Amino acid sequence: MSPQPERQPRKPATILDVAAAAGVSRQTVTRAMNAMPGIKASTMERVLQAAHELGYAPSRFARGLVQGSEVSVGLAIPDLENPYFPAFASSVVEHATARGWHVVVDDFGHGGRTAMDAVERLAPQVDAIIGYVGEDADGAAHLMGRRPLVALDNAVQPACASIDFDYHHAAAEAIHYLRASGRRRIVYLDASGRGGLSNRAKAFQDVMSEVLGKIGSSVSREPTGHVVVAPRDSAAVAAHAAQELLLSRPDTDAIVVFNDLMAAGVLKGLTAAGLRVPADIAVVGMDGIPLGELLTPALTTLALDLREVGRTAVEVLAGLLAGDIELGGRAAHRIIRPTLRVRESA
Amino acid sequence: MSPQPERQPRKPATILDVAAAAGVSRQTVTRAMNAMPGIKASTMERVLQAAHELGYAPSRFARGLVQGSEVSVGLAIPDLENPYFPAFASSVVEHATARGWHVVVDDFGHGGRTAMDAVERLAPQVDAIIGYVGEDADGAAHLMGRRPLVALDNAVQPACASIDFDYHHAAAEAIHYLRASGRRRIVYLDASGRGGLSNRAKAFQDVMSEVLGKIGSSVSREPTGHVVVAPRDSAAVAAHAAQELLLSRPDTDAIVVFNDLMAAGVLKGLTAAGLRVPADIAVVGMDGIPLGELLTPALTTLALDLREVGRTAVEVLAGLLAGDIELGGRAAHRIIRPTLRVRESA
DNA sequence: CTGGATTCCGTGAACGTTCACGAAGATGCT
DNA sequence: AGCATCTTCGTGAACGTTCACGGAATCCAG
Numbered sequence: 001m002s003p004q005p006e007r008q009p010r011k012p013a014t015i016l017d018v019a020a021a022a023g024v025s026r027q028t029v030t031r032a033m034n035a036m037p038g039i040k041a042s043t044m045e046r047v048l049q050a051a052h053e054l055g056y057a058p059s060r061f062a063r064g065l066v067q068g069s070e071v072s073v074g075l076a077i078p079d080l081e082n083p084y085f086p087a088f089a090s091s092v093v094e095h096a097t098a099r100g101w102h103v104v105v106d107d108f109g110h111g112g113r114t115a116m117d118a119v120e121r122l123a124p125q126v127d128a129i130i131g132y133v134g135e136d137a138d139g140a141a142h143l144m145g146r147r148p149l150v151a152l153d154n155a156v157q158p159a160c161a162s163i164d165f166d167y168h169h170a171a172a173e174a175i176h177y178l179r180a181s182g183r184r185r186i187v188y189l190d191a192s193g194r195g196g197l198s199n200r201a202k203a204f205q206d207v208m209s210e211v212l213g214k215i216g217s218s219v220s221r222e223p224t225g226h227v228v229v230a231p232r233d234s235a236a237v238a239a240h241a242a243q244e245l246l247l248s249r250p251d252t253d254a255i256v257v258f259n260d261l262m263a264a265g266v267l268k269g270l271t272a273a274g275l276r277v278p279a280d281i282a283v284v285g286m287d288g289i290p291l292g293e294l295l296t297p298a299l300t301t302l303a304l305d306l307r308e309v310g311r312t313a314v315e316v317l318a319g320l321l322a323g324d325i326e327l328g329g330r331a332a333h334r335i336i337r338p339t340l341r342v343r344e345s346a
Numbered sequence: 347m348s349p350q351p352e353r354q355p356r357k358p359a360t361i362l363d364v365a366a367a368a369g370v371s372r373q374t375v376t377r378a379m380n381a382m383p384g385i386k387a388s389t390m391e392r393v394l395q396a397a398h399e400l401g402y403a404p405s406r407f408a409r410g411l412v413q414g415s416e417v418s419v420g421l422a423i424p425d426l427e428n429p430y431f432p433a434f435a436s437s438v439v440e441h442a443t444a445r446g447w448h449v450v451v452d453d454f455g456h457g458g459r460t461a462m463d464a465v466e467r468l469a470p471q472v473d474a475i476i477g478y479v480g481e482d483a484d485g486a487a488h489l490m491g492r493r494p495l496v497a498l499d500n501a502v503q504p505a506c507a508s509i510d511f512d513y514h515h516a517a518a519e520a521i522h523y524l525r526a527s528g529r530r531r532i533v534y535l536d537a538s539g540r541g542g543l544s545n546r547a548k549a550f551q552d553v554m555s556e557v558l559g560k561i562g563s564s565v566s567r568e569p570t571g572h573v574v575v576a577p578r579d580s581a582a583v584a585a586h587a588a589q590e591l592l593l594s595r596p597d598t599d600a601i602v603v604f605n606d607l608m609a610a611g612v613l614k615g616l617t618a619a620g621l622r623v624p625a626d627i628a629v630v631g632m633d634g635i636p637l638g639e640l641l642t643p644a645l646t647t648l649a650l651d652l653r654e655v656g657r658t659a660v661e662v663l664a665g666l667l668a669g670d671i672e673l674g675g676r677a678a679h680r681i682i683r684p685t686l687r688v689r690e691s692a
Numbered sequence: 693c694t695g696g697a698t699t700c701c702g703t704g705a706a707c708g709t710t711c712a713c714g715a716a717g718a719t720g721c722t
Numbered sequence: 723a724g725c726a727t728c729t730t731c732g733t734g735a736a737c738g739t740t741c742a743c744g745g746a747a748t749c750c751a752g
Contacts, residue, residue, distance in 0.1 A: 012492075014738060025702045030740060038700060055492030060471055062738035064407035065707045070471075072450075080436035081636060083429055090426035093453045102471055104418075105451045107439045125406055125416075125448055146358075146401030235640055264640040271642065290427060294581055294610040296617065296642035360708060371732045376710065384730060408708035411737050 013054040022050040033058060072102035073317065074122035076131025079109035082233065082261050083289040084306070085132075088152075091310025092130060099318060119143055128321060130313045135194060137162075148320035150313050155199070161316050161325070161332040163309060167203035170302040170338040174256050174284050175207050177340055183254040183282055187226045189241060189266065191233040191258045200258055200286065201227050230262065238262035239269030246273055253281055254346065260285040260292050260301055267295055267345065282346035286338065297344030304338045312336065359400040368396040379404060418448040419663065420468035422477025425455035428579065428607050429635040430652070431478075434498075437656025438476060445664060465489055474667060476659045481540060483508075494666035496659050501545070507662050507671070507678040509655060513549035516648040516684040520602055520630050521553050523686055529600035529628055533572045535587060535612065537579040537604045546604055546632065547573050576608065584608035585615030592619055599627055600692065606631040606638050606647055613641055613691065628692035632684065643690030650684050658682065 018029045024047060031039040032047035050056075064070045075092055077085045089105065096103050104126055108118040115133040119140040122129055128148045133140045137151045141159035149160040156162050178186055186208070190201040197205075205227060226249070230241040238257065242265070245252060257263035263285030267277060275281050277297055285292060288303025312334050319325030325332050364375045370393060377385040378393035396402075410416045421438055423431045435451065442449050450472055454464040461479040465486040468475055474494045479486045483497045487505035495506040502508050524532055532554070536547040543551075551573060572595070576587040584603065588611070591598060603609035609631030613623060621627050623643055631638060634649025658680050665671030671678050 016738080026739080027703080027741090028701060031701085034740090040700065043700085052491065057491050057493060058470065059411065059738050061407045061410035062707090063470075063740075065405065065411055065709085065738080066740045068707075072471075075451075080432045080439065083432070083637065086426045086429070086432035086435075089432075089451075090453050090455070093426065093451060094456045097452065097467070098457070102450050102467075103452075104448050105421075105435075105439060106443065106449075107436050109436070110440045111444070121443070121448075124404065124409075125418075145398065145403055147403060235636075264637070268640055268642070290581075291429065291610070291637050291640070294614055294637070295640065296614070362708085372709080373711090373733085374731060377731085380710095386730065389730080405708050408737090409710075411708080411739090412710045414737075 013051075013056040015056070015058070017054055018047065018051045018056045021054060022047045070102070071100070071128075071321065072104055072126050074119075074126035074129040074131070075103050075105045076115060076118040076122060076129060076133060077105060077107045077109075078115070078132050078134075079233075080107045081109065082259070083291055084259060084261065084287045087289055087306040088310050091307040092314055095311050095314040099314070116140065123147075128317055130317060148317055150317050150320075152309070152313065153199075156333050158327070161320060161327065162334070163313050163316065164333070164335050165304060166335050166337040167200050168206060170286065170340075171200075171203040171207040171256075173338075173340040174302055175204075175211055177342070178254045178256075178282060178284070178346065179211070181282065181346070185249070185252045186254040186256065187228055187245060187249065187252050189238065189245070189255055189257045189262065190227055190229045191262060192229045192231055197227060197229070198258060201229075204256060230258075233258065233262060235261050235265030235268070238265035239272070242266040242269040243273050246270075246275070254284070255281065256284045256286075258286065260287040260289045260299060263299055263301065263345075264291070264295055267297070267299065277345050284340075284346045288338070288341060292341075293343060295345075300343045300346035301341050302338040303341040304336065309336055359397075359402040361402070361404070363400055364393065364397045364402045367400060368393045416448070417446070417474075417667065418450055418472050420465075420472040420475040420477070421449050421451045422461055422464040422468060422475060422479060423451065423453045423455075424461070424478050424480075425579075426453045427455065428605070429637055430605060430607065430633045433635055433652040434656050437653040438660055441657050441660040445660070462486065474663055476663060494663055496663050496666075498655070498659065499545075502679050504673070507666060507673065508680070509659050509662065510679070510681045511650060512681050512683040513546050514553060516632065516686075517546075517549040517553040517602075519684075519686040520648055521550075521557055523688070524600045524602075524628060524630070524692065525557070527628065527692070531595070531598045532600040532602065533574055533591060533595065533598050535584065535591070535601055535603045535608065536573055536575045537608060538575045538577055543573060543575070544604060547575075550602060576604075579605065579608060581607050581611030581614070584611030585618070588612040588615035589619050592616075592621070600630070601627065602630045602632075604632065606633040606635045606645060609645055609647065609691075610637070610641055613643070613645065624690065624692050630686075630692045634684070634687060638687075639689060641691075646689045646692035647687050648684040649687040650682065655682055 015026050015029050019026050029047055032044045073096055075089060077089060080086060093103050106118040106122055108115060115136040116139055119129060123143050129144060130150045132152050137154050137157045137160055141149050151160050152163045153165060154162055188201055188204040190198050228245050230237050255266055257266050263283055266283055270277055270281060277283055285299045285301035288301050292299035292301050361372050361375050365372050375393055378390045419442055421435060423435060426432060439449050452464040452468055454461060461482040462485055465475060469489050475490060476496045478498050483500050483503045483506055487495050497506050498509045499511060500508055534547050534550040536544050574587060574591050576583050601612055603612050609629055612629055616623055616627060623629055631645045631647035634647050638645035638647050665677060
């Protein structure tokens with residue numbers, strides 16, 4: 001209405017500016033903004049009007065400082081482009097939101113960043129962290145100090161809570177199923193991590209030797225669980241690796257793959273090479289990402305209930321924050337068991 | 347070392363506690379924590395030691411209050427389980443991170459929440475919002491006041507910046523390609539939004555009538571662009587819808603689908619019904635999500651460069667925050683053009 | 693008109709940190 | 723020794739909000 005002398009995008013308006021503009025005091029502005037009782041309707045309207053004209057928004061810092069309890073949790077994710085992680089992240093966001101927490105997410109998949117970088121960025125900004133921190137769990141926990149850290153898919157660390165997966169059980173389920181289907185040349189396709197085999201691959205090897213041991217090496221000429229390593233965790237790379245595998249071991253009749261994304265690539269590579277899945281060769285993925293059933297053939301997989309994983313992570317974190325759960329105790333270290341979901345590819 | 351009298355998880359340690367424990371002043375603790383110059387190495391070590399023992403972490407609120415400039419942006423996402431959004435979110439996170447911003451994400455896909463709910467939750471917590479707010483753009487902008495809002499996939503609103511997609515161009519590309527391949531019975535499978543057809547479907551209809559108009563209605567007996575609406579945006583629902591479509595219009599020889607996720611379902615439904623894609627019927631998706639090329643047949647799609655979308659959103663936001671871009675101006679309203687990516691399904 | 697509720701509003705204090713400045717001690721040079 | 727310089731550290735102030743409290747105005751019954 002009046003000529004607008006207000007045109008400084010420099011300094012954002014404070015509560016005092018609004019108070020002055022509306023001809024009231026700080027506290028009244030607070031009351032109006034937060035719809036507290038004990039304020040006349042007309043005054044409230046006047047204050048809100050002034051606030052809107054000044055473009056006033058309460059400082060989250062000042063507010064947080066005085067109220068004290070806004071929980072915000074960091075979510076450290078290796079690669080949002082792998083469908084596994086969004087499914088998990090979605091669950092974490094849902095349950096965290098239900099508890100009134102805010103979720104600050106950092107995807108360290110690009111630009112050569114590591115889990116440690118993500119935690120370093122997140123740490124000063126959040127009250128807790130949930131994340132796939134891998135081998136950086138120790139360092140991350142140290143960086144967080146007393147503030148809780150929930151590490152996923154990691155060997156149990158004393159410094160932080162953990163959600164782990166029972167890969168041994170998973171491998172056993174897959175191998176028994178495949179052998180029951182008559183498969184005898186089973187190969188595991190791993191993704192190369194920072195060093196050595198993944199825990200998933202190791203579990204596969206363990207179970208393989210157990211099984212073959214029971215049968216008796218004399219009876220069986222089956223090779224012990226063979227493991228092939230792809231240089232990177234991606235569908236295209238996996239497709240290539242599968243084709244190379246066929247060259248070096250043409251008699252392979254089953255491939256268990258590090259994760260579903262790679263398994264999708266394997267499927268693609270195999271059919272491109274003229275093989276029929278599952279007639280000629282079986283493929284078993286791992287993770288249970290939603291896209292698995294959209295593939296042709298639909299992917300048989302060792303499914304993790306990703307929503308449960310997210311829910312559990314949030315639950316453990318809540319316990320830690322409330323002090324109901326001790327870091328040493330059993331409750332701080334959960335184990336989730338993947339289950340074999342048989343579809344078409346095996 | 348000493349018996350630990352410190353065991354109150356109630357009140358977190360403040361800078362003064364650390365100062366007292368280390369026998370120095372506030373400022374020195376600040377210097378140590380932030381590795382500022384002008385502090386003796388030995389003192390710094392002592393302070394850090396004390397801080398660690400007390401589990402001290404600087405309050406982000408106090409820090410933010412005094413330094414003033416921590417940018418954090420909210421990311422409002424309808425459904426992280428649709429692979430479209432993670433691909434986009436990943437890009438936003440990457441570029442925001444590169445600028446030193448924090449990203450607070452809210453997925454309002456669960457629990458019947460709406461974009462407005464998400465913005466309400468986010469608003470007091472962030473300096474700006476990027477999101478698929480749909481028809482709530484107006485309300486959301488009002489809630490944000492002066493703080494910038496970048497709305498995606500929305501008609502241009504005066505109240506906020508926008509990133510839009512040129513669906514008209516996309517539809518034209520698809521339709522011309524399909525017609526050039528000899529397809530004449532083209533149907534669009536839409537997802538039902540809050541009301542009426544989606545912008546994508548409308549663009550399809552427009553182009554269809556343009557094309558048929560040019561040819562001349564006398565010459566052609568082709569039906570005008572027919573649109574079928576699926577009740578929900580999901581692969582399973584789309585598969586079902588595709589099968590129903592075949593019943594009502596068995597002569598359909600091409601389906602253009604609302605998005606890739608649904609197109610994946612359509613592929614599945616079609617092959618389940620015994621049809622061969624693309625021999626019997628062509629399928630064109632939209633979005634260009636990574637999983638498209640993993641499907642069998644690989645999905646032909648109107649690809650959006652999702653990383654570019656994210657980059658652009660962050661870029662526009664940066665301009666708004668810096669004051670380089672005015673809301674009215676051309677720069678605040680970008681249009682991104684999908685391109686036809688021909689793979690196997692059409 | 694008086695008294696007590698009731699409604700509405702304003703003032704000091706506090707939250708925990710950093711910035712600007714200055715003081716004290718150590719060191720070097722003449 | 724005397725002075726200047728550098729290093730190291732401490733003190734008041736400020737950031738913007740809410741909480742706890744108290745004061746002023748209004749209302750109604752007696």
